[in-house]
Amino acid sequence: MLHNxxxxxxxxxxxxxxxxxxxxxSFVFAQRPAKRTRARAIPFESGVSRGGLPPQRFTISFYxxxxxxxxxxxxxxxxxxxxxxLHQLAWFGFLELLFFxxxxxxxxxxxxxxxxxxxx
Amino acid sequence: MTxxxxxxxxxxxxxxxxxxxAFAYTTLxxxxxxxxxxxxxxxxxxxxxxxxxxxADLIKLIRKESFFPSSAIDLPYIVAPVISxxxxxAAFSVIxxxxxxxxxxxxxxxxxxxxxxxxxxxxxxxxxxxxxxxIGGWASESKYSLLGSMRTCAQLVSYxxxxxxxxxxxxxxxxxxxxVDIVHKQGTTIPYAAPQVIGLLCFFVAGIAETxxxxxxxxxxxxxxxxxxxxxxxxxxxxxxxxxxxxxxxxLSALMVTxxxxxxxxxxxxxxxxxxxxKLLAVVSIFIWLKATLPRLRYDQLMRFGWKVLLPVATLNAxxxxxxxVAF
Numbered sequence: 001m002l003h004n005x006x007x008x009x010x011x012x013x014x015x016x017x018x019x020x021x022x023x024x025x026s027f028v029f030a031q032r033p034a035k036r037t038r039a040r041a042i043p044f045e046s047g048v049s050r051g052g053l054p055p056q057r058f059t060i061s062f063y064x065x066x067x068x069x070x071x072x073x074x075x076x077x078x079x080x081x082x083x084x085x086l087h088q089l090a091w092f093g094f095l096e097l098l099f100f101x102x103x104x105x106x107x108x109x110x111x112x113x114x115x116x117x118x119x120x
Numbered sequence: 121m122t123x124x125x126x127x128x129x130x131x132x133x134x135x136x137x138x139x140x141x142a143f144a145y146t147t148l149x150x151x152x153x154x155x156x157x158x159x160x161x162x163x164x165x166x167x168x169x170x171x172x173x174x175x176a177d178l179i180k181l182i183r184k185e186s187f188f189p190s191s192a193i194d195l196p197y198i199v200a201p202v203i204s205x206x207x208x209x210a211a212f213s214v215i216x217x218x219x220x221x222x223x224x225x226x227x228x229x230x231x232x233x234x235x236x237x238x239x240x241x242x243x244x245x246x247x248x249x250x251x252x253x254x255i256g257g258w259a260s261e262s263k264y265s266l267l268g269s270m271r272t273c274a275q276l277v278s279y280x281x282x283x284x285x286x287x288x289x290x291x292x293x294x295x296x297x298x299x300v301d302i303v304h305k306q307g308t309t310i311p312y313a314a315p316q317v318i319g320l321l322c323f324f325v326a327g328i329a330e331t332x333x334x335x336x337x338x339x340x341x342x343x344x345x346x347x348x349x350x351x352x353x354x355x356x357x358x359x360x361x362x363x364x365x366x367x368x369x370x371x372l373s374a375l376m377v378t379x380x381x382x383x384x385x386x387x388x389x390x391x392x393x394x395x396x397x398x399k400l401l402a403v404v405s406i407f408i409w410l411k412a413t414l415p416r417l418r419y420d421q422l423m424r425f426g427w428k429v430l431l432p433v434a435t436l437n438a439x440x441x442x443x444x445x446v447a448f
Contacts (some may be wrong), residue, residue: 007128008213008233008241014136015209019202019360022182026356030186041190043262043352062270065423069277072431076284079438080240083291086442094446101439108432117427119420 064116075104123227132213132232139212143366144174150408157412178359186355189260196259201353201360204252208367211245214238215374216300218384218392230384230392231300238299239291242375243284246330249364250276253339256361257349268348271419272332272339278426279329279336285434286322289441290379299375303383311382316441320380322434327376329426331369333407335414338422373403 033040078100086093111117148163148170155162163170188197215238218230235241250273257269290312294302306312313320329336339348350361377383377399386395417425 003122004233004235006125007132008210008235010125010128011132011136011213011232012206012210014132015213016202016206018136018140018209019205022205022356022360023198023202025182026186029182030355031183033185038190041188043189043191043260043265058270061423062274065274065278068427069281072281073284076281076288079285079288080291080297083288083438083442084295084297086292086445087295090446094442097439097442101435104435112428117424119423 059120061119068111068116071107072104075100123229127226127228128232131228135212135232136209139209139367139370142370143363144178146366146370146404147177148173149404150411153405153408154412157409181356181359184355186357187352189262189352191261192352193259193261196255197352198357200252200256200259201357201364202252203255204249204364205360205367207245207249207252208364208371211242211371212367212374214241214299215371215378216303216383217374217396219390221390234298234300236296236298239287239297239302242371243280246368247280249368252361252364253349256353260349260352262352264346264351265349268339268346268351272348275332275336275338275422275426276330278423279326279430282322282426282430282434283326283330285431285438286319286326287379288434288438289316289319292438292441292445299378299383303378303385306382307385311380311385313380316380316437318433318437319441320376322430322437323376323380326426326430326434327372328407328410329422331372331407332365333369334411335416336422337411337416338419341416344416369407370400370404373400373407376403 079097082089082093082097082100086097089096151173152162152170163173166172166176213232214235216231216234220230221228253272253276254269257265257267257272260266290302291297293312293315294305296302296305302312328334332339338345341348350358353361374396377396381399383399384392384396386392
């Protein structure tokens with residue numbers, strides 16, 4: 001079945017060529033400023049211009065969200081193959097699914113009670 | 121029966137240009153529709169009824185100064201827009217748009233690549249697209265870009281879970297991950313929009329959030345916040361991010377048509393692409409309509425809705441569907 005992927009590769013080549021050519025165009029055809037001063041090249045700071053980026057911390061919520069995503073997304077990846085063969089597995093497969101989802105629900109309730117879904 | 125490689129080449133070339141064209145005219149359609157909904161005309165200067173506006177936009181974007189901030193990290197800064205646009209374009213390759221045709225004595229498939237894990241390919245490429253946003257925001261070395269890319273990443277990642285779960289019902293009913301099989305199955309039974317109404321709703325809401333459209337357009341939020349991860353981009357590089365977002369929207373609409381509205385099926389099978397196009401147009405118009413109608417959510421509301429409402433509903437839908445599939 002590997003030959004099914006050949007058209008995908010061909011198409012992928014085009015899909016890569018279009019943005020790459022646009023990036024090249026952004027170098028070749030773009031107008032350049034007459035004078036390149038320092039104030040022009042520093043990052044956007046809504047009026048107040050300062051130097052580089054100080055080391056900084058993020059809200060913990062971003063990190064929590066990333067971890068929750070990994071947990072739940074992996075569960076879903078496990079559910080997809082089961083969904084494809086559920087016709088053959090019948091009630092045994094369904095019980096396995098219920099068991100799997102039950103474990104997921106326990107984790108979900110725990111995370112909810114701990115307040116990880118509240119954005120701070 | 122497989123098609124020779126040169127037919128694939130010609131078809132890939134045609135389709136990718138059609139997708140780009142569809143993108144260009146989606147921007148025009150959006151501006152026209154938004155204009156009409158706000159009792160004004162929208163763009164009407166370039167060409168008859170503004171029909172050359174996308175081309176004018178392209179020339180403007182290419183000619184614009186491509187600003188390069190001094191603090192940016194060169195290579196990731198340049199590569200990031202390419203990544204997001206590549207993944208956006210590549211995801212369209214597995215979507216079936218026709219029944220397949222016999223031309224002369226060659227067979228032409230109605231999709232670019234008929235792979236057995238098409239649905240997973242679409243979601244995988246969608247997840248990879250997030251790298252473009254986060255690398256772009258990080259490589260700009262600006263506070264606004266960095267925070268914006270974090271915001272975008274957290275939102276996309278939260279709604280991706282619900283998006284993938286809401287489709288599980290369709291996979292259960294079709295018993296296949298191949299989009300070609302799913303469309304064929306709907307042709308012989310009924311479009312899955314009827315039995316999978318809840319799945320469709322979850323998919324639609326999660327899809328809006330996944331493509332950064334109103335009312336979930338927090339990554340950009342043009343009236344409230346400084347633009348997100350692409351604050352430091354200008355000219356065509358900014359245009360690439362914008363293109364990626366629109367093509368993501370088109371691909372997601374196409375996926376919705378494929379999974380829930382029987383794809384290219386219509387009264388006359390060889391005209392498949394026409395029915396597909398009309399359904400796609402309707403879904404894209406709904407996306408634009410929502411933008412004109414709904415106010416933007418707050419960020420904590422967005423996250424709470426995604427995790428506390430959408431995820432349980434999508435899971436329940438999948439479990440109930442599984443029970444019904446096994447029972448009948």
